[in-house]
Amino acid sequence: VTLIAAIVPAAGSGERLGAGVPKALALLAGEPILAHAIRALVAEPRVGLVVVAAPPGLESQMERTTRGAAGGVPVRVVTGGATRVASVSAALALIPTDVAVVLVHDAARALVPGQVVAAVADAVLAGAPAAVPAVAVVDTVRRVGADGSSETLDRATLRAVQTPQGFSADVLRAAHARTGSTATDDAGMVESLGHPVTLVEGDYRAFKVTTRMDLLLAEALLADSGEAS
Amino acid sequence: VTLIAAIVPAAGSGERLGAGVPKALALLAGEPILAHAIRALVAEPRVGLVVVAAPPGLESQMERTTRGAAGGVPVRVVTGGATRVASVSAALALIPTDVAVVLVHDAARALVPGQVVAAVADAVLAGAPAAVPAVAVVDTVRRVGADGSSETLDRATLRAVQTPQGFSADVLRAAHARTGSTATDDAGMVESLGHPVTLVEGDYRAFKVTTRMDLLLAEALLADSGEAS
Numbered sequence: 001v002t003l004i005a006a007i008v009p010a011a012g013s014g015e016r017l018g019a020g021v022p023k024a025l026a027l028l029a030g031e032p033i034l035a036h037a038i039r040a041l042v043a044e045p046r047v048g049l050v051v052v053a054a055p056p057g058l059e060s061q062m063e064r065t066t067r068g069a070a071g072g073v074p075v076r077v078v079t080g081g082a083t084r085v086a087s088v089s090a091a092l093a094l095i096p097t098d099v100a101v102v103l104v105h106d107a108a109r110a111l112v113p114g115q116v117v118a119a120v121a122d123a124v125l126a127g128a129p130a131a132v133p134a135v136a137v138v139d140t141v142r143r144v145g146a147d148g149s150s151e152t153l154d155r156a157t158l159r160a161v162q163t164p165q166g167f168s169a170d171v172l173r174a175a176h177a178r179t180g181s182t183a184t185d186d187a188g189m190v191e192s193l194g195h196p197v198t199l200v201e202g203d204y205r206a207f208k209v210t211t212r213m214d215l216l217l218a219e220a221l222l223a224d225s226g227e228a229s
Numbered sequence: 230v231t232l233i234a235a236i237v238p239a240a241g242s243g244e245r246l247g248a249g250v251p252k253a254l255a256l257l258a259g260e261p262i263l264a265h266a267i268r269a270l271v272a273e274p275r276v277g278l279v280v281v282a283a284p285p286g287l288e289s290q291m292e293r294t295t296r297g298a299a300g301g302v303p304v305r306v307v308t309g310g311a312t313r314v315a316s317v318s319a320a321l322a323l324i325p326t327d328v329a330v331v332l333v334h335d336a337a338r339a340l341v342p343g344q345v346v347a348a349v350a351d352a353v354l355a356g357a358p359a360a361v362p363a364v365a366v367v368d369t370v371r372r373v374g375a376d377g378s379s380e381t382l383d384r385a386t387l388r389a390v391q392t393p394q395g396f397s398a399d400v401l402r403a404a405h406a407r408t409g410s411t412a413t414d415d416a417g418m419v420e421s422l423g424h425p426v427t428l429v430e431g432d433y434r435a436f437k438v439t440t441r442m443d444l445l446l447a448e449a450l451l452a453d454s455g456e457a458s
Binding site: 134137138139140141142143144145149150152153157158159160161162185187188191196197199204205207208210211213216217219220221224 | 363366367368369370371372373374378379381382386387388389390391414416417420425426428433434436437439440442445446448449450453
């Protein structure tokens with residue numbers, strides 16, 4: 001029985017990292033960002049299936065990359081949709097009904113530490129319908145109103161949300177089956193069905209690698225941890 | 230006439246960066262973080278005075294560091310207070326009354342680009358009582374309520390605030406003269422007097438260097454820009 005399946009929506013064509021490839025295939029320390037993300041997920045031993053949503057035409061390339069990083073964990077690749085939600089829906093359709101927990105993970109959060117993946121999985125296995133990792137917000141945050149004026153929010157009450165986000169498979173299926181949701185992320189969709197979202201401890205290393213500056217940081221972290229040669 | 234003065238409250242004893250020294254004296258690419266921050270400020274040619282608030286006992290050391298980085302711009306060092314606001318107040322007392330604009334800058338935002346300093350100064354010189362640099366928030370942000378539940382905020386309306394924060398000198402003096410303010414930053418104090426705060430374009434490179442991970446990023450950015458040897 002596969003207890004936990006991981007979905008990685010990697011169909012985004014964002015090419016901010018250059019090189020004319022989708023961001024999940026941009027290189028980080030010589031390997032696609034996607035490969036780092038997959039390795040981080042399968043480091044959690046309860047993850048028994050990985051489903052990647054790839055951009056049309058790049059399915060085989062992403063399958064090779066994913067398989068090479070998955071260390072023997074079964075891999076499926078689907079063609080992603082036009083939105084992140086559509087890609088997650090397509091991936092969800094491939095997940096067997098005996099899977100209890102689904103993790104949805106941004107490929108760009110390539111260096112998420114194993115304890116974050118474990119904490120999210122643990123929370124859902126313990127009964128939370130949804131669990132997301134979050135960290136304290138470092139900067140003062142202001143909210144800008146429609147008139148251009150802004151006000152400072154109480155930073156102590158704010159949390160920056162990361163991934164993987166974990167869900168009871170049934171709850172995530174119900175959220176995706178409901179048409180017309182305007183939520184842009186899975187936690188929001190589940191919440192709009194009335195389920196609470198549990199926050200677990202994230203880690204600043206689970207930041208999104210989307211700009212050249214992020215890539216510099218990710219490479220410095222890898223070199224520092226001795227993972228890069 | 231000194232058009233613009235810069236205040237750097239560097240009295241914090243936070244030693245998260247290790248080495249048993251206040252964070253402003255922790256080394257970044259072989260030089261104190263404070264030295265980088267001062268160089269970034271004086272790169273703006275209209276800055277004609279720098280006042281640093283130092284921890285008690287470290288005044289001379291910070292004065293040497295500041296002077297070495299200030300490139301001939303006059304430097305004053307005061308003993309900081311127990312809070313950031315107290316340190317800014319102490320520094321403000323040393324600023325001549327003919328100074329039009331005061332910038333308040335976190336030493337930890339060591340790599341703020343020159344165009345951010347210029348944009349803040351320009352906004353205040355153009356008549357804004359207060360101007361702060363801000364950038365879009367990358368992560369989804371949730372606000373946690375008193376009962377532990379949380380809700381997603383509309384990210385499009387959020388801005389992460391950086392420094393230097395710029396003020397009309399008169400407005401900043403009035404804010405500091407008013408006793409009993411509970412605001413923890415200068416923009417908040419000025420706002421509580423009824424003055425609007427103008428947001429100008431910040432830059433992700435103006436992040437706060439407070440953890441070892443931040444230091445790795447700062448060193449990678451310096452190496453990348455060719456500033457480090």
